[in-house]
Every structure is written in C-alpha cells, then in structure tokens.
Amino acid sequence: MSDFFERKKQQLGVELNKIQKKAVTKTQGPLLLLACPGSGKTTTMIMRIGYLIEELNISPRRIKAITFSRASAKDMIERYERFFPELSPVDFSTIHSLAFQITREHLAEDDYIMIEGNDANRLSKKRLLRDFYLAENNEPITDDLLEELVSFISFVKNKMLQKKKWKQLDEPFPNAIDIFATYEAFKENHEPRLVDFDDMLTIALDALSKNSKLLSKYQQRWDYVMTDESQDTSMVQHAIVEMLVERHRNLCVVADDDQSIYTWRAAEPGYLLKFREVYPDAYIMKMERNYRSSGTIVATANQFIKKNKLRHDKNMFTHLPDGEPLVIRRLASQEAQLKYIVKELSGLDDYGDTAILYRNNSSSTLLMDELDRLGIPFYMKDADNRFFSHWVVQDILNFMRFSLRPERVDLYSKVASKTNAYWSAAQLRQLGRMQPATKHAFEEISLTVQLKDYQLRIIGEQRKTFDALQEMPPLKVIRSIRRDLGYDQMLASRAEKFGMKLDYLQEILSTLEQIAEPLPTMADFAKRLKQLEAVTNQAKVEKTDDMLTLSTMHSSKGLEFERVYLIDLVEGVVPTEEDAEDAALLEEARRLFYVGMTRAKRHLELISYDNESRFVEEVRRIALPNMKKAQSQKPATLVAPKAKIAIPDNPDAVSSIEELHEGAAIRHRVFGNGKITEIDEEKIGIQFAKEHKEFLLEICLQYQLLELV
Template identity: 25%
Template sequence: MSSTSRTLATGPADAILDALDPDQRDVALALTGPVCVLAGAGTGKTRAITHRIAYGVRTGAYTPTGVLAVTFTARAAGEMRTRLRDLGVVGVQARTFHAAALRQLGYFWPQVVGGAPPRILEQKAQVVAEAARRVGISVDRVAVRDLASEVEWSKVSLVTSEDYEKAAAAMAREVAGYDPRTVSRLIAAYEEVKTERSVIDFEDVLLMLGDMLASHGKVADEVRRQYRHFVVDEYQDVSPLQQLVLDQWLGGRKELCVVGDPSQTIYSFTGATPHHLLTFRSRYPQAQVVSLVRDYRSTPQVVGLANKLLAHAGRRRGGTAPLELIAQRPSGPPIGYTAYDDDESEARGIAERIGRLVAAGTAPSEIAILYRTNSQSEAFESALADAGIGYLVRGGQRFFQRKEVRDAIVLLRGAARSADPAVPMPETVRDVLMSAGWSESAPAARGAAREKWDSLQALVALADDVAAVEPDQEPVLLPGFVAELDERASAQHAPTVEGVMLASLHAAKGLEWDAVFLAGLSEGLMPISLADSDEGVAEERRLLYVGITRARHDLELSYARSRNPGGRASRRRTRFLDGLWPDEAVRRARRPAKGSARAALTGEYDQELFDGLREWRRTVATETDKPAFTVLVDATLAAIAEARPTTVADLARIQGIGPAKIDRYGATILELVRSADRPAGS
C-alpha cells in the first residue's frame, strides 16, 4: 500500500474526496440512490465508485457488509476489491452477477429445496449435441457452438422455447442455417436433457435465484436485510435476466447506483442491452445523473479520434449525442495510419514497429494488437515469433489453470509451513520456484519452455509487488503471499505476464495499454460482414471506439489491401474511417469520375449518393414492413455509391445485389444514381 493509499485508508473522510476531480467528487457525494453515472472511456469510473463506497462507509452512511457491488468480469471485481482494501474498506461484496447469485443460491438451496444444489455445466456442447440428436438435426462442432450461443441468448433474454420462434422472427435472428422452429425445438430438448442429467447451466443460476427470491418471501427478506446498497458497473451490458435478479435484490427500494456508457455497448449478440441504462431516468425520475468526461487514460490525439468517430455516427444516425471526452494527458505522438499490400505484410510491419517500441523502452506487456476475429491472430503470432518478441493470446488458457502455475502454488503452500520469517519473502519465492524450473534469465527461444518461464516470472514479479510495503508496516511473509495467490485464483485476477497481448476487440474491453495496434480495419472485418442491419453496423462502430480508447499513448490503425501476397487489391478500408483517414477530406472534395480505377482502389464513395440510397431503402422497408437490411445491406449501398453504375450490367457486377433484387429495385437505383449526377436545380 502506497503512502497516499495509507492516508486515504486511515485519514479523515474528506481526504477521500480530495483525491477526486469535481465530477468524480459529485459521484462520491451522491450517497443515496438512485444514481446514474454516465462514464466515458478512461474517465476513472472505478475510482469514482470505489471512493463513493469508501466515503459512505467512513461517514457511517453504509455498513460495509450491506453493500453489494456487481460487475461483469472477475478481473474487474478483483480490481474493485483491491481498491477498496487500499482505501481501508473491508467487508464489501464486489462480485460478478453470476458469482453473487451462485453464492446466494448455494446458501438458500438446502433451506428451500433440500440437499446440495445441482452440478453446474462447465460447457453446453455435449448437452446441445444430445438435444440436436433428439430433434433429428445434424450438427458439427461449429453448429453446436452456434446453437449453444443461441440457447444462452434465449435464456438471458427471458425467451422461452415456446416464445423463441416469434422472438427470433421479430429480430431476424439466423442460427447456423436452422429455422426458428427447429431452434425452438432444440431449446426445449436442451432443457429436457439437463433435467434428466440433474445439471444446471450458468444462466439457470440467475433464473433459479430470481425465482427463489420472487417465490419465497423469507429468502427475499433475508437477502434484502443483508444488502441495502447496490452498485452495478458496466450497466450498458445488463441483460434482461440480470435486471430481473437486480430487481429482486432491490425489492422496490431505490438505493441503486449504476455506471455505464451507451457508446461501449458491444455485447448485444449475447443478450446485453443498453435499454436499462438509457431508460434509467424514466424509471427513476428523481435520479441524480453525473457525467464523467475527463479522460485520464489517453492522449489528446487518441481522444480526438474517438470523439470524431462517434460524432460522425451521431450526425448520420441522428441519435442521442455521445459523451464527448476531454483529454487530460499531455499531447502525444500522431496516430499512425498504414495501408499494407497484404495480411502477411501487415503482420510483419506491425511486428517491426513493436520491435522498435520495445527497443525504445516500452514493456511488451504494455503493447497490444487488437483485431475483429480470433482467426486473425495466427499471422501476428507467426510474425512476432519470427521477430523474437514474446506474446500472449487473450482467451487462451487461464493463468491459474496452467499446470506450471498450479504446481508452483502447491510448492509455495508447502514451503509456507516451514519458511524462515527472517528471510525476505521474495527471496524464498525465488528459491522455491527454482525447483519448479524458474531461472534468473529467460530462455532464449520461444515455445513451451519460454511460456512456462513467463508464468513463473509473473509469480516472482507479483511477490516483489506484494512485498513492497511501507517502512512502518509489517513485512508480508510467505503464508500471506500464498493467501494473496488463493484470493486471486478464486477471482481469476491474474498477475501481469510479460509479452505483447493479442486479443479480439471484444476481449479487450476493460483493458488498456501504452501502445495499441488496431489491425485488419477493412470492410468485411470492420464492420464484420455478418452485421447486416443498421443496428449491427452501429455496434461495430462502437466496437472500434472501444478499441481506439484502449490506447494510452501510441495508436496505429492499419488494413491490408489483399489477403495473400500478390493477390488482387480488392479490399476497401472500413467506412468508419471515412473522413478521418489522413488526407481523406481532400480526396473527398475531388470526387473521382464514375468507374475510375482510382475510385475502385481507394474505396471512396459518394457520401450524398450513399445517404440518398439509405433514405430510399428506409422508405421501401417501411412500405413493405421488413427490416431495412433485407432490402440491401449498407456494404452494397456503399459499393453502388462507389461504382455509380449507369446500366443494369454495371449494377449486376456489384456484390450483394442479385437478379431478383435487380428486377425489383434496379430501375429505381439507376435513376437515383443519375439524379445524383445531375447539376442542382436541373
């Protein structure tokens, strides 16, 4: 604990407020609910809400054990507990929704049902495959994964098998090529198989607890007596099922503080929805609303790009204005923009750039390469390995589940029973881990040996951090370090492992690095080709916003014109960077001639024509009572606005518009193109 943390933990309550900016201070002073905190990326929301809890406890407004703070990842919950502990607050429950619900369900199950709770499925695959067999459909591994995801979506969205067909049709959901009726039957069979095997899934934990609280007054009363104040982080990602449990916890009370940012809603495919955040003031007209807009994470260059990305979206969609961040850091380097010839060149170029950053003093663990799909990681893994740069792939095996880590903790636990308290704890840790294969120097080559060393080195570095106490504090001994490891393992709060992070944009949410490389920013990947509705494309834009705001200092954006070396340069840079890529405004002013080679190579399109095509599509969708994307998707409209076809043959060459749609819409589209070419007033 630093001297500043020790002062906050033991000093007067006002010292907690002195550590906050004016907006964060408003959050901390809003001790009674309902409270809504709209917090932009990098604005210190965790700091604000942990100081709010600490201030409430210090002033006597809260009892520590009466506060339940829920968030969406074990890592975030672990960070919240650590910060509260540094502020001298012990006893507050900071957990994920599932962890909090599982604890309560396990406690009350013997009283309400009797016996032990059912076993929880770690994976749905086997049960989904059995359900598929029973309803007579053929599935492979990919189909099982997609169907399992749809089962999860239906449950967190509170859509039963009986209601699924109607709900799926209303939302135009398509799953692995199966029609909604078939998926509905599979969901029903899935529940039957679970019941026969006496198992439940993670969604059942929330469903059963919600039902238990709603149906058993004594259980609900006991929970509500225990928890009187609630904090929900990342509220834009709450699902209908999580909101149901939260409503049961509250029991009509209003002592609720929610924190979120609609601009960071990126998990709607899992059932998350910003609806509850956006309608919070409607449900609680008396709510205090505080906006956090001072960005302490990123340079003005990064913040400026993030603001422009969302402002551009807001103008085009006419939606609610997003939070405009105000950078607090000094000016940094300009943002890098690079168009590579192919994927291999992009991976190699990024690896070379990372090598220069590392040579200049940036730690590999403070660098990340972010991409849209996990399949993109292979090229970067190969390029980094060739360059001799260590890396980790986020989403791989969890740190505390690695064999070398589990074995090391067993050795440390055994050594703790007889460790000499006179020997500094980090020194003892090093001695113990040497027997597990750790050495002072890292292996020269990459591979399994280096990965094992990286894991053990992370434990050594953590021991040094834990031992770095103030001079007047008692030194941390080996038993205390083992206890710290156990707590981190239970919360999956892994220490930092040295190496460049490779991660999908979704997996990067909640994280940050000194240097970020956003790769593969071409149409079809950003936005992903599956985003065939306006809302789907809007969410892809928010995903890019999340990626941009992960960078503290260095940010580089890139795409490859073709997939393979020597291939045709057919890829177009993502539309989200139209007007933001360097010199884009100049190129836009000089609109290329119809069908020119320059237009095809640069991926430019006529913005006015594109907007006119979208307005026409909206009218058709309204008249036919169909979703807009079923007429033509945005990517096809952009291609039309780029190629500016003058004949049916020209139109037929554009991907995404087949013979049937040409027959139906072709004449109108060609007339729209011709109208865009006529001088104003003609």
C-alpha cells in the same frame, strides 16, 4: 466532506475532480453514472464505498458491489484493500455468483445437479447438447456450432423470452430451436433437477418473485448497492438488481452505453436510455474527462462515436496534450500488414506497453507464428487454441497423413465424405468398419465396398492425386486438397446445409496455407502446428511486464497501452456483413471499434488492406481536419519569409486524400506515371518505372502535383 477528500489526497495521492467528488457524495436514491473511457470510474466507485463507511458510518456489511466479470470483482477487491486497508471487507461479487447464492438457498430442500463447469461430467451441458444435435441431424456437431448453440441458449434465457416466442427467433443453424427445446425438456424431467449457469439467473429471479420471505431477506441484507459495467447486464440481471433495491432504492449504476459490446450475450444497453422510466427520480451524471489518452485520440474517438444514435449524449474531453497524430495505413494485403507490424515491432526497445488488437481470434494465429519465429515475447489476453483442434485443420492433417500412409483406410474414412466421390451414408459406415491393410486402401475399398462406376472413376483420380501429394511441399498439398479432391466444394455445401459461416472456414484454410508456405515437407507442417498449439497454451498463462499483448477488441476493454495497433480493419470483419445489414448491430460494431481506439494512450494506428472498413474512412475524415486545426493552434515560429511559388492551375489535379488509394495509377507532374504503394495522412509512396519515392501529401495536394490516370 472536504476533509475526506483532502485526507485521501494526503494518504493515497488520489485527487478527484468535481464530477467524481459529486458522484462519491451522491449516496441516496438511484444514480446513473455514465463514465467515458479512462475517466477513473473504478477509483470513483472505491472512493464512494470508502466515503459511505468513513464519513456516513455505514457498516461495510451493508454495502453490495456487483460486477460483470470475476476479473472486475478481483480488481475492485484489490483496489479497495489498497485504498482502505484498515476497513472490513465489502461484499464484491459477480451477478452470477449472487444468483447462485440465491438459487442454492431457494433449492436447499431439493436435489439438483449443476451441469456446467465440468465438461467431463456425463450430464454436462455440452455433452447433452452434442447428443441432442447428433440425434436431430445424424451428424456430430462441430465445436463452432456447439459454441453458437450455447450462446443462443444463453441469449434466450437472459432475454427472458417465453417458449411460445422461440419460433420467431433467428436460429444460428437449422433445428437449433428444436435442440434447445429438447435440452430444456430433458432438464425439467430429469430426477434430480439439472441446472446450468443461465438457469441460476432465471431461478434466482423466479425465487425472488414468488418467495416473499427470501426476497425480504436479501432486500434487508444491504442498504447500498452498486453495479459496475452495467452496459453489459442482461434483462434478467437488471430485474434481479431492481428487486434487491426495491426497499431502499439506494442504487448506483456505473456504465458507459458507448462501450456496450455484448448484445450477442443479451446485454441491454437500451436499459440505460430508459433508466428514468424505471427510476423517475434518478440522478444522471456524466464522467466525461479522459485521463488516459492524448488530445488527438480523445477528440477523434469522441467525434467518431457520436455517429451512433442510440446513446446518451456525452462529450469526452481531456486536458492532456494533443500528442502524436493518428496513423492510418491501408496496405496491399494481409501479408503486407504482417510484414509492416513486424517491422514496427523490431524498432521498439520494449514491448510491454504495446498491444495489437483485432476483431476475431483467428487474426492472432499468423501473428503468433511470426512473433514466435522472431523470438518476440507476447501474451495473449484471450488465446483460443480451438484453431488447432478445429475439424478443418484436422481434415487437412488427415489428408496429408493418408497421402503418406495410403494403406491406412481408417484415415481415408475420416475424410472420405469431404471429397468429391459422393459417398453414401451406408458406404461411409462400411469404410468406418474397415481396418488398415497391406495394400493400397483404394484397392481394398474396391473389393469391400460396392461402388458405382462413376465412383470407381473418381477414386482412381483421387489415387493419382494422393500419390502426387507425397512429393509436394505443404502449401501445394493444401491447394491440391482444396481444388483436386473437392474440399472447397464440400465446405460450401456443408456451410449451406448446417448454417456454418463459409468465410470463416475459408479463412482457416488461408491461415494454414500461410503457415505452410515457408515449410519444405508435410512433416514439418504438422510439427509446426504442434509447436504453435504449445505456444498458444503458454501465451495464455505466462505474462511479464516486457511482453507484447495480443487481444481481441472485446477482451481489451478495461486495458490501456502506450501504443495500440488495430489490425484487419476491413469490411466483412469490422463491421461484418451481418452488422452492415442491421442498424443496431452496426452501432455495436462502431462501439467495439471505439473501445479499441480508446485503449491507446499516446500512439494509435489503424491498419487495413483490400476493402477498407467504413469505420477507418470515418476516422480519416475526422482526424485530418482535427490535425490541421491542432497544427494551426501551435505557437508561431519565426522563420525567414519564403518566396511565393506560382502554382500552375491544373483542373485535373487530385485535391483530396479521399480520391487516393493504394494500387491506384497516378501521374506526378515532375516524375511521370507511377502506382501508389502506400498512403497515410502525411505521406504518399509511389513506384515509378525506375525508382520508388515518398512525398509529403500536403505538398502534393497544395501544389497540384498529382493526377489520377
């Protein structure tokens, strides 16, 4: 055994710690390996496979490694080939790939059509759902609602929820369950059978449950099974794995319940807590040493995640030095955040080991706009160009187009229902049949469509508004559309009716306004959106070593960077309002925040504005004592003794950083009244009547220099 590890140290330069070696050699029976961030789990898994082959003479064909994503499978294959180039291939695959293999074999004699993976197919999953939604609501489904419906269906399938329990579920929007039921019935009754990706899992499990010959074949194919990222595995996926290992029970499950961030995809982190219920003789090990991050980051993140209750008790640690203190900034606004980020980036010589992480993809659009203007190269881990095709964006563009081409009644018909004219369904159908005219569209509409008196009055006012838009810069145009044409009112109404998230829709409009602000004309605005769409598409596919990385916290899992900036850390974003109302969701939001923090090796900044996230406040309370403790443990430096300063007693003085926040009115004992412009754990900036000053926060508190006004 020791020869194996010594040999790999000589050959690869890979040296495992005591726990990692134990995980490699514990090959018989069920093993749950709980691996903290940066603990070297992939290296340990690959070494375990090599140990089975080289030391125990297990054939590579008898080993199965299951991953959560294709990227993970690819990474493990590459790592295995690099570590053990002389060995035969091992079967690495995703759980979906394995399920498809079982399903295809089970349905070998039956005709079926795979309806996912090709949306151009007439019978594609998304096309069918669009049709069923239209039939149910007499309204086309938006891309947002379609994604929510697809996720909901996947959630139900992966949870293995029976049809009789569907009605008890919270729908993503009204009638979602009815549309789901229609979709399932259509697939079942169609000849040949229709199958989507989620069906592959349920069909595979059903096949293994009912076809003993097929089950026996797959059980005898492998003697050792390993699963990676198992905190992201659903109930149906766990059930498939359980059946595969039932004969030999040589299962190694590698997971971290603290990094389970996909329960909305039906992941079951609770399964890890019940592992011994499934496998009473299971051996549970904890890989707690972090090789990635500084001591300060590791200690803070470890204490932060302990606030969650539903978890295995782990204590992440590192032997790396404490390094830089965490930077926690609360800025005045989202615009101030953007300016700060740009200023920080301008001071870097290289962007390749820097990442900006956020909860939602919508956060990336303004960043991308500014980075593109400044020529800073960037890569987007999970770029989402649906922003540019979103119906809200298209509405604003159609309003603008119509204002410039008022004879285009076809353009007005696209946005008429989004205005304050209260068009009926019959009137909208008439508008849709009208062709562009030589006169103003409203004149043609007045002659063609039977209107009520109040509607004639409203479109008269609308005409004045549209005429005025022609001379406005795009920012004022958008604000006039929202206010004068009733677009904001329409959004609120549609959000309530169709179960849309109003905050998200308003965020899109806010982003459009910020893109529009520096531009002089509507044509420039439309051109800029086209440019940004092209930049987004390019940023998804082009990646070089000198590029800044933009990513959601979800997609950053598994990555690491020297410098990490977590942005938009405000209540309502992380955690969301829904998270705050549900204990389980709040724990998941904290896990997501933890994942973001632990991507950083050396430099970590948490940036908020407005209503600061409760998680930032939790980290601040943890980080400040840790920093003071680290400072007190540093070797003493010989300095000349200072004269003791008498501190006047001031019972009204601020004694804690928690009492201070940006925007607060403050009185400095020497400089008088001012307003806090920025504050972090080290410094406080104050704008006085005639000047701006920065002070060391510790000195201000120690000498009782500040009072709240």
